[in-house]
Amino acid sequence: MTKEELLDTVNAKLHEHFHGSIESAELLYDYPVFTVNKEKIHEVLKFLKEDADLNFHFLTDLTGMQTADEKHLGAIYHLHNMQKNYRIRVKSFFPMSNPEIPTATDLWPSANWMERETFDFYGIKFMGHPNLKRILNVDEMDIFPLRKEYPLEDQTRQDKSDKMFGR
């Protein structure tokens, strides 16, 4: 089916079961993108995985982001149905003051490290994760570096002058 039909089909099914939690559904550049309320995200993902027609059995990617106003964080899931080649994106946002969201590791084991990476970068706590600790950065780090408020460079270096490098 075309991308518009996929968007409509999935949207209809989601509204049937989770009316009120689907905040938006749009087609961005060939991906149907759904924004879901954080409370129901786990049920929505479970439904998308287990529904016989939709069957999004493959988790392509799980990542996080910070919104432009720097007040919300989001978790973004890319799902894939290989038999019929459907791909969608599901997003869910929550305030930075309380960055918690249920984990997806019970649905897809591959979400384990992807959620750890998102926690490492943004500080998003995935409730129910078996082993939520830092994966890429040093364990003692106490900031969440990919948030916009933190700088890219190592602040203790003396040999690179910011004036010369235009920062």
Added chain:
Amino acid sequence: MSEQIIKRTKLEIAKSPEGLEGPGFFATKLEDVIGLARANSLWPLPFATSCCGIEFMATMASHYDLARFGMERLSFSPRQADLLMVMGTIAKKMGPTLRQVYEQMAEPRWVLSMGACASSGGIFDTYSVLQGIDRIIPVDVYIPGCPPRPEQVIEGILKIQELAKNESLRRRNSPEYQHLMTSYGME
């Protein structure tokens, strides 16, 4: 009897160290002989972390054969290695490991920093990358490049060989060397 001997080979006999030669004996400085032996039989420890490691593999392979220079036997144990070749980005998480590996090496030891990342952090001016391994261990030769071509790696190795050949036997006990070590917080 005065026929000219035409040399048909292009071989050059390696220069022997300066010394006193006579029938059946050759006297020279111990330093020179040891330097010659050390330089031509270094046992490198390839500490390959990223892309420079692949260029090192290409240098060790048959096209740019590094074994010609005596580096046939790679040692992966620091206790048996002479030359620590740090190839690739060293992140702050890896720093303590690198330091531990360096401290396990026995004197005389040399360090070769291959690539821009190992020399100064390279293009990764970030919070997680160590901006140059000379922050934690003393380095003898730096090879710039991202990644350096195998010819540049060979030049770096040749420079290490020069250092090994001409090093004084007392250098590792000298006060300047001790000062260098204490400035890195070792011994």
Added chain:
Amino acid sequence: METKHKKNRIRGDFPHEGVGTTPPANTIEKEYSTLNLGPTHPATHGIFQNVLKMDGEIIHDAVSTIGYIHRAFEKIAERRPYAQITTLTDRMNYCSSPINNLGWHMTVEKLIKAEIPKRADYMRVIIMELSRISDHIICNTIIGQDTGATTGFLYLFQWREKIYDIFEDICGARLTTNIGRIGGFDRDFPAHTWDKIRNFLKEYPKALVEFSNLLERNKIFMDRTIKCGPISAERALEYSFTGPNLRAAGVDYDVRVMNPYSSYQDFDFIVPVGTAGDTYDRFMVRQEEMWQSLKIIDQALKNMPDGATHANIPDFFLPPKEEVYNNMEALIYHFKIVMGETDVPKGEVYHCVEGGNGELGFYLISDGGRTPFRLHFRRPCFIYYQAYPEMIKGGMLSDAILTMSSMNVIAGELDA
């Protein structure tokens, strides 16, 4: 592939926990030893740590630690203009950097909705397949080396030098290529490069046949690699495996076929699939993929269309130098592109390509500025390496080493 050899018997029947045998009475209580397959290890190709709980030679459990080469690519990408991010993508899977570069260019082209001419597409296909061959050469020869067969490594690395030669003619660099531009290629390949590619196609099969004869039906190699580190198709899909590792487990998922990009739909090739998902299958899948890559390059050379080598997107593509010196408009475009002041449309896009290890995805969110707002790399190595502890459980230590090298874990892509 059951044999009566003693080695197999020890491997299969050794009574250990989890294989329903009760230990006889008067046994000494078993203690597990902990082995640190630490970040620096001769046999792990890259720096990642595994702490193994061993019962003698058998591995009971494993915990992986990664991040020893974390270079914060995603944070750097938020600070670099679009053309400069190509150099970052080089260094992810550095064994096949052109695939990363071209995948990134295609992502930006998707964002700006650029139409790429067919000739540029076919040239990209040739480059991507050459780099796929070079990635698989490394993986397969290192599998050979880990089983003790160093000859393959030395034979085939010579051919990687020929591929490097071709890349150097096109973009100037051997390994971290930064090849092409957003929009295609800045110029056609030189005539001698086309000859080099044709020569490679003619001569490389002979070397590949030699390497195949060394290992593919070699009894020692087969005994060593069959049933070593297996994973079933269902488990592989649950762990989001992609690429040769998934195809070895039995699922024929290839991004080039499922979501074709860069005119891959015009090419006719087979996607090789294994059955058991063990090391032998992974080796064989990569061998066959090399043959298929040669077939694709052959088709691309035969059917190479004429035309421009780059799209008509003056905002992103440097104009020719003669125009820059004579034409005011071209000068302004040149200045804006070089200084990275080109604005891109707002939007978000996810594009994936078939990298050497699987589906390499780029998730780009643009807010209209000169640098991305958020760029996330879907790195296949990072995702499938999670399954490693499960794959080596119950096997022996040397099998664990072989499993790791057959999964082609590249540290740059793991940590990014």
